[in-house]
Amino acid sequence: MSFYGVELSSRLLLGTARYLSPAILAEAIKASGAEVVTVSLRRESGGERAGQSFWSLVRALGVRVLPNTAGCHSVKEAVTTAHMARELFDTTWIKLEVIGDADTLQPDVFGLVEAARILSEDGFEVFPYTTEDLVVADRLVEAGCRVLMPWGAPIGSARGLNNVYGLKSLRAHFPDIPLVVDAGLGVPSHAAAAMELGYDAVLLNTAVAEAGDPVAMARAFALAVEAGRTAYLAQPLEPRDMAAPSTPTIGKAALGD
Amino acid sequence: MRIFLNDDAHDVEPGTLAGALEALGYGGRKIATAVNGRFVAAPARPVTPLSDGDRVEVVAPMQGG
Numbered sequence: 072m073s074f075y076g077v078e079l080s081s082r083l084l085l086g087t088a089r090y091l092s093p094a095i096l097a098e099a100i101k102a103s104g105a106e107v108v109t110v111s112l113r114r115e116s117g118g119e120r121a122g123q124s125f126w127s128l129v130r131a132l133g134v135r136v137l138p139n140t141a142g143c144h145s146v147k148e149a150v151t152t153a154h155m156a157r158e159l160f161d162t163t164w165i166k167l168e169v170i171g172d173a174d175t176l177q178p179d180v181f182g183l184v185e186a187a188r189i190l191s192e193d194g195f196e197v198f199p200y201t202t203e204d205l206v207v208a209d210r211l212v213e214a215g216c217r218v219l220m221p222w223g224a225p226i227g228s229a230r231g232l233n234n235v236y237g238l239k240s241l242r243a244h245f246p247d248i249p250l251v252v253d254a255g256l257g258v259p260s261h262a263a264a265a266m267e268l269g270y271d272a273v274l275l276n277t278a279v280a281e282a283g284d285p286v287a288m289a290r291a292f293a294l295a296v297e298a299g300r301t302a303y304l305a306q307p308l309e310p311r312d313m314a315a316p317s318t319p320t321i322g323k324a325a326l327g328d
Numbered sequence: 329m330r331i332f333l334n335d336d337a338h339d340v341e342p343g344t345l346a347g348a349l350e351a352l353g354y355g356g357r358k359i360a361t362a363v364n365g366r367f368v369a370a371p372a373r374p375v376t377p378l379s380d381g382d383r384v385e386v387v388a389p390m391q392g393g
Contacts, residue, residue: 086391086392086393087391087392087393088391088392088393089391089393090391096391109392109393110389110390110391110392111389111390111391111392111393112360112387112388112389112390112392113387113388113390114334114385114386114387114388115334115357115359115386115387115388115390116334116336116353117352117353117354118353119388121388121390122358122359122387122388122389122390123357123358123388123389125389125390125391126358126388126389129389138392139392139393141392141393147365151362151365151366151367154360154367154369155360155361155362155367155387156360158360158367158369158370159358159359159360159387159388159389160389226393254393276393277393
């Protein structure tokens with residue numbers, strides 16, 4: 072699997088927020104096997120050092136970072152934040168979020184497409200956090216996106232895949248674009264389900280960070296992603312309405328009256 | 329002159345963004361900056377003059393999802 076020409080072996084991308092401690096975060100990243108972690112940027116006063124120590128921790132883990140524009144509600148905010156992130160993290164990758172609704176954190180897909188076009192033209196490699204809407208996805212690809220990240224469910228909701236049909240349609244419509252289910256996953260079976268649909272990867276944060284044992288949960292998600300991917304490649308059965316006996320009936324002993 | 333850095337008022341000597349950042353304890357730090365909503369790249373800070381009332385944003389790496 073590759074994103075913008077970068078080959079990756081792990082299909083699990085992990086967020087770095089909401090962990091109880093930096094040590095647990097580091098252990099969870101290791102247990103997940105993730106090679107890409109999401110990061111963000113926030114105001115820091117002259118006396119603070121939190122950002123600097125967080126950056127040292129991430130660098131020591133040797134993972135690639137995918138900065139986000141979390142919390143941005145306008146194109147201008149998102150574009151300016153992306154520029155700050157590119158300089159701060161020294162990467163052209165950007166997880167582009169333009170939020171349209173405060174309750175569901177649903178993407179503002181109109182602003183998203185506009186910001187994606189501006190940033191792509193400026194040399195960014197955009198990972199848009201979007202919905203499963205096919206037409207929006209088409210517009211994002213036209214705008215220059217070479218990865219799409221539809222939501223499974225609202226961020227942090229742990230609801231899993233809200234619209235399996237929509238996600239399947241997206242997969243069928245874009246066989247050659249890397250697709251990542253981003254957000255809304257709660258348990259490893261949700262991640263496995265996304266991978267069984269043929270998604271290239273999943274991105275999650277809260278489900279690991281706020282688990283009772285984040286390190287064990289990170290490992291569980293890694294196993295689920297691997298299981299789901301292996302199952303997809305093994306070509307699962309299509310569901311059917313009626314039973315189909317698994318034991319052959321030919322040669323069955325005639326023991327009835 | 330008075331500038332607003334991350335919404336907090338600071339009285340600084342007239343000069344550049346780089347000078348104000350140094351005076352306010354950001355010297356040598358891994359940060360990114362904007363002035364009045366416009367991104368200012370690190371190499372441009374020493375040649376970006378600040379005016380009274382300017383709004384400066386200073387951000388640093390942070391955990392994210």
